[in-house]
Each structure stands twice: as structure tokens, then as C-alpha cells.
Amino acid sequence: MxxxxxxxxxxxxxxxxxxxxxxxxxxxxxxxxxxxxxxxxxxxxxxxxxxxxxxxxxxxxxxxxxxxxPAVFAGEDRLRIRNPFRTITLPWAAVAEVRAGYSSEVFTQEGAKYQLWAVPVSLRQRKRASRRQMQTAQDDPHGRTSVTADVSDSRARVAPADQTVADLRELAERNASRPGAQGEPQIRWxxxxxxxxxxxxxxxxxxxxxx
Structure with missing residues (x-):
């Protein structure tokens, strides 16, 4: 058999x-x-x-x-960044860090830096998210949450660009060890x-x- x-x-x-x-x-x-x-x-x-x-x-x-x-495509094995004049393909193992300061950026293990044009950082959205966090803290100073609170509530208190960067960082950490996520960065004009x-x-x- x-x-x-x-x-x-x-x-x-x-x-x-x-x-x-x-x-x-x-x-x-x-x-x-x-x-x-x-x-x-x-x-x-x-x-x-x-x-x-x-x-x-x-x-x-x-x-x-x-x-x-501009667009960012995040799969199980790689991150594909489509910027205005270049497309950068990064296997997750090649990604060292994803962060958002005044712009969203990804750093490779070799020290190269690529901007994420599709994920613009808005200081206004950050201030709005900060006000929502302060309002939530004032409403419940002890940090308690009701049983009806869900993930969407926490996402609403984070600026969209920062949430996207957090999602990409999580994907990089989770998938870096996958066999298909190994390799070198590729750049195409x-x-x-x-x-x-x-x-x-x-x-x-x-x-x-x-x-």
C-alpha cells in the first residue's frame, strides 16, 4: 500500500x-x-x-x-517594492529592518536602504492617532478593555503608515527562515x-x- x-x-x-x-x-x-x-x-x-x-x-x-x-507587495517569501522608476525584490531573509520616520524605509542585511513610496508617512495622521490614544487613556486610566474590544480598535489608534510598517516587520520576522525566503535582493529599472x-x-x- x-x-x-x-x-x-x-x-x-x-x-x-x-x-x-x-x-x-x-x-x-x-x-x-x-x-x-x-x-x-x-x-x-x-x-x-x-x-x-x-x-x-x-x-x-x-x-x-x-x-x-508605487505599490508594496508582501508575500510569504519576499517583499516586492514598486517605486516610481525601480522595482526592488527582497527575500525576507535579506530584510534587516523596516521602519517609518519621516518616510517609510526598508534596510537590507548589507546596509542598503530603499524607500517605500507606496507607504507615505503623514504627520497629521500620527497626531490624530496620538490624540485617539490619549482619549482612550483618559476614558480608561487603568488600561482596562471591554470584552467587545477587538484588533480593529487598536489599529484605529495607530497611523496607517505605522501600522503598515508594523505588519511588514512582523512578516519579515515570521518568514525570514522559510526556505523560499532566502536569496539576494534584485533590482529592475x-x-x-x-x-x-x-x-x-x-x-x-x-x-x-x-x-
Whole structure:
């Protein structure tokens, strides 16, 4: 009688962290560029359509890079950081520290530092979270909690960026020893963003130079 193989470990989708404000702002800017640029391309005369084309080629990739592209993907084996012009893949074993000061950052075991563009730090949100903590302490100076209190209550008293950093730090500590979490950092440039932006900048410079 043959024994059945052990069940495979379940796989879970990566946690994805983005800046909602950045995405909304980026979408609005793209709509504005489409409106203004489209009007100039259709109704413009002389060099105006070419200048509009160069401006759109330059502006759209930059807006996408800084507003829509940034994201952080946290899986069981690695952390993938999609910044404006680079994608950094860090196996959890290569992560030494994740912290949030004036910006969210991850440090590798070799001392390299990478900023998490998708997790912006808001001092206003920190002050609001601090006020909630002080209010909670005043309501219950002995630190008692009711039986209905849950994890969501404690998360509400922490700024979103700080909570995200705490989640990533926990994932790094828990998964660093996994066999699939070993390896070296990998960095890839986002040429699909850089190339059209450079093309738009060159075209704009040429048009302005020739008058």
C-alpha cells in the first residue's frame, strides 16, 4: 500500500499596500492632461500640437510613476517594492529592518536602504492617532478593555503608515527562515516608464531649441 504524499502548504495572495490619496490625485491629473493635451492636439495650430504631444509624453509617465505605480507587495517569501522608476525584490531573509520616520524605509542585511513610496508617512495622521490614544487613556486610566474590544480598535489608534510598517516587520520576522525566503535582493529599472518620459523630454527640448 502506497502512502499518499503530504499535503502541500497553502499559498496565499500577496498583501498589497498602496496610497489611496496618490492614486486619486494621479487619476485626476491624468484626466486634466487628457483634456488639455487632447484639445491642443486637435485644435492647436503651428507647433502647438507637437508641443502638446511632447508635453503629454513627458507628463503622463511621470504622473503614472509617482502617483499610480508605487505599490508594496508582501508575500510569504519576499517583499516586492514598486517605486516610481525601480522595482526592488527582497527575500525576507535579506530584510534587516523596516521602519517609518519621516518616510517609510526598508534596510537590507548589507546596509542598503530603499524607500517605500507606496507607504507615505503623514504627520497629521500620527497626531490624530496620538490624540485617539490619549482619549482612550483618559476614558480608561487603568488600561482596562471591554470584552467587545477587538484588533480593529487598536489599529484605529495607530497611523496607517505605522501600522503598515508594523505588519511588514512582523512578516519579515515570521518568514525570514522559510526556505523560499532566502536569496539576494534584485533590482529592475522600469524602462516602460523611463523610455517615454525621456522621449517626451528630448522632443520638448528639440522643439524649444529650434524655436
Amino acid at each position: 502506497t502512502s499518499s504524499p503530504p499535503p502541500a502548504e497553502p499559498t496565499y495572495a500577496d498583501r498589497v499596500y498602496r496610497s489611496s490619496a496618490g492614486m486619486v490625485g494621479g487619476a485626476l491629473l491624468l484626466a486634466l492632461i487628457a483634456w488639455i493635451g487632447g484639445d491642443a492636439l486637435i485644435r492647436g495650430e503651428g507647433r502647438t500640437p507637437w508641443l502638446a504631444l511632447a508635453g503629454v509624453l513627458l507628463a503622463v509617465p511621470v504622473i503614472v510613476a509617482f502617483a499610480l505605480r 522600469a524602462y516602460e516608464v523611463v523610455a517615454p518620459a525621456v522621449a517626451g523630454a528630448v522632443l520638448l527640448i528639440v522643439l524649444l531649441a529650434i524655436g
